[in-house]
Amino acid sequence: MYQIKSTCVCCHNCEMECPMHAIAYVGTKYEIDQDKCVQCGRCEQVCHTCSAVEVPGAPAISHDRIVEECDVVVCGGGTGLIAAVRAAQQGKKVILVEKAKKLGGNTDYAHACFPVYTQWHKDAGYPDIREEAVEVFWERSGHKMEKEMVRSAITGCDTFFDWLCTFPETKNVYRLIPTGGIRAVGPFYTDAIVDFPHRMYDNLLCRDMAIGPGWGGTYIKYQMLKAIREQKLWVEIYTETKADHLLTDASGAVNGILCSDPGGEVLISAKAVILATGGLGASDQKAQKYFGFFDRTTPAHRFSVPTDTGDAIDMLQELGVEADPNRMYLTEFGPAHHPYSYALYRVLAHPSTIMINLNGKRWKMK
Numbered sequence: 114m115y116q117i118k119s120t121c122v123c124c125h126n127c128e129m130e131c132p133m134h135a136i137a138y139v140g141t142k143y144e145i146d147q148d149k150c151v152q153c154g155r156c157e158q159v160c161h162t163c164s165a166v167e168v169p170g171a172p173a174i175s176h177d178r179i180v181e182e183c184d185v186v187v188c189g190g191g192t193g194l195i196a197a198v199r200a201a202q203q204g205k206k207v208i209l210v211e212k213a214k215k216l217g218g219n220t221d222y223a224h225a226c227f228p229v230y231t232q233w234h235k236d237a238g239y240p241d242i243r244e245e246a247v248e249v250f251w252e253r254s255g256h257k258m259e260k261e262m263v264r265s266a267i268t269g270c271d272t273f274f275d276w277l278c279t280f281p282e283t284k285n286v287y288r289l290i291p292t293g294g295i296r297a298v299g300p301f302y303t304d305a306i307v308d309f310p311h312r313m314y315d316n317l318l319c320r321d322m323a324i325g326p327g328w329g330g331t332y333i334k335y336q337m338l339k340a341i342r343e344q345k346l347w348v349e350i351y352t353e354t355k356a357d358h359l360l361t362d363a364s365g366a367v368n369g370i371l372c373s374d375p376g377g378e379v380l381i382s383a384k385a386v387i388l389a390t391g392g393l394g395a396s397d398q399k400a401q402k403y404f405g406f407f408d409r410t411t412p413a414h415r416f417s418v419p420t421d422t423g424d425a426i427d428m429l430q431e432l433g434v435e436a437d438p439n440r441m442y443l444t445e446f447g448p449a450h451h452p453y454s455y456a457l458y459r460v461l462a463h464p465s466t467i468m469i470n471l472n473g474k475r476w477k478m479k
Contacts, residue, residue, distance in 0.1 A: 114168055115156055117143050120419035121164040124325030127156035129318040141414040161221045161326045162418045163214045173375035182382045183208045186370055188356040189389030191218025194337040196387045201346035208381055209348060210372050212355040212420045216334060219392060219418055223330030225309040227301055228274045229267050233289050239304040243267055246302045257439045274307060280336050286313060324416060354379055359386065359428045393423035403438045
């Protein structure tokens with residue numbers, strides 16, 4: 114029997130793909146009508162958060178501690194995939210560990226990128242406005258973030274997209290859209306937006322612009338996996354393997370990680386450790402601790418993948434390193450499409466939007 118766990122993030126993938134129309138949105142998640150379900154398992158195949166599962170599942174097989182060694186170990190199979198590929202392209206032996214059964218993480222939600230000035234912009238004749246963008250985003254942060262960190266984020270995004278363009282398919286799936294002279298467009302600040310207009314690979318039956326796999330983030334995930342295969346990169350991937358503790362040598366330098374999988378422990382020694390598991394959107398406790406507004410008493414829906422519990426924060430705290438709230442951000446709203454209220458979203462997210470009541474009169478929220 115297949116069920117959808119409470120960790121469902123409502124990406125609509127299973128509902129759109131179910132051949133028996135046995136899945137419907139109930140409360141804060143999707144549920145399966147067992148009278149209609151024919152146990153085809155399609156929901157489990159398409160669920161990127163591993164929330165649609167067959168119960169009971171196969172029992173875990175215990176094993177002795179697995180010991181591995183590499184040059185670089187990467188924790189997190191979302192953006193961590195990019196880090197793994199880049200390190201392997203430099204000739205490093207890489208091991209990537211991912212807590213979930215499937216790769217992708219929150220990267221699967223990403224529609225496109227947010228570059229300010231790429232080679233595409235340069236070739237199209239747009240001016241380099243990166244320093245102007247630094248000032249704009251620094252101002253948006255209330256001057257809480259160091260300006261150099263803002264600059265690093267902007268230039269890093271531009272550099273990443275230029276690197277992504279070394280993959281031949283990129284020019285066919287992304288496009289550059291002029292903003293018409295209005296540089297501040299939502300979260301963008303640029304003369305031309307790098308857009309990813311069509312879903313690929315996953316969630317192709319979705320009938321609206323909802324969140325979920327298939328957009329630019331999913332494209333990047335599959336491009337990284339393709340690069341590992343075709344470029345014969347030395348990248349070994351462990352799924353269902355949670356990074357629990359950072360290991361250190363006698364001098365205190367990090368030299369590996371201790372992980373756990375359903376059957377036991379996995380110890381990986383490495384010359385370098387990359388942490389790509391710092392998101393905390395699925396942790397009420399951390400949201401309350403670092404942002405102080407999430408002391409909830411009623412059910413709340415979230416869009417982060419269920420494994421997004423800030424594991425890197427926990428591991429660093431064991432070494433005496435505390436997270437800086439001024440360097441953290443938590444989004445308080447989600448998608449604006451089915452099955453959510455688009456009108457309500459626009460009011461909450463964009464109060465400057467012109468509103469017309471049933472009498473044709475303009476009104477606005479106080």
